[in-house]
Amino acid sequence: MTLAILIAISIMWVPLAIFLLGKGEAKTTGAICGMVGTVTIIGAILQVAVFKDGFTGGLLFVHGLLYSITAYALLTGVEDMRTVGNVSLTVAIVSLIYAIIFFTGGPEIEGGKRLVEKSNYFGLACLGYCGLTIEVWRFGYGKFSGGALGWSLIIWAVVGLYVPAFWLLVSGKLPF
Numbered sequence: 001m002t003l004a005i006l007i008a009i010s011i012m013w014v015p016l017a018i019f020l021l022g023k024g025e026a027k028t029t030g031a032i033c034g035m036v037g038t039v040t041i042i043g044a045i046l047q048v049a050v051f052k053d054g055f056t057g058g059l060l061f062v063h064g065l066l067y068s069i070t071a072y073a074l075l076t077g078v079e080d081m082r083t084v085g086n087v088s089l090t091v092a093i094v095s096l097i098y099a100i101i102f103f104t105g106g107p108e109i110e111g112g113k114r115l116v117e118k119s120n121y122f123g124l125a126c127l128g129y130c131g132l133t134i135e136v137w138r139f140g141y142g143k144f145s146g147g148a149l150g151w152s153l154i155i156w157a158v159v160g161l162y163v164p165a166f167w168l169l170v171s172g173k174l175p176f
Contacts, residue, residue, distance in 0.1 A: 085140020
């Protein structure tokens with residue numbers, strides 16, 4: 001489920017990046033942000049309710065909410081993007097926490113088992129998500145250029161979405 005959601009998220013990141021690079025318009029970009037936000041939130045609910053994976057569900061939830069507020073801002077023509085930036089800052093903090101947990105692995109529970117196994121690749125991806133959302137926060141306050149954010153989204157669509165999703169789909173493991 002999560003792998004399909006990662007691919008779906010790229011359907012928002014890349015068009016948003018291209019919009020920030022000066023091609024496209026706000027309303028259709030906002031529409032795809034809203035659709036992907038909805039899919040991500042529904043995926044988070046399924047991840048928790050069906051797959052009993054609250055850990056992954058939590059990360060999907062916060063990103064889905066950020067995508068939804070981004071959609072609202074683009075669709076309604078909000079001129080003061082600081083609130084979107086503030087939501088993004090919160091998502092950055094959550095992503096950093098996830099990165100730390102992935103790099104270290106969750107705490108051991110009974111029998112030496114872990115609910116969250118160490119994953120350097122997912123740790124790297126979450127650091128990338130953290131960096132991106134800090135950029136969105138700064139962009140919301142006018143302290144980061146749309147062009148730089150656009151290129152970051154494109155790069156991290158490859159590193160943080162396509163590589164883990166497709167690598168896991170075809171090989172069953174991460175690159176490292």
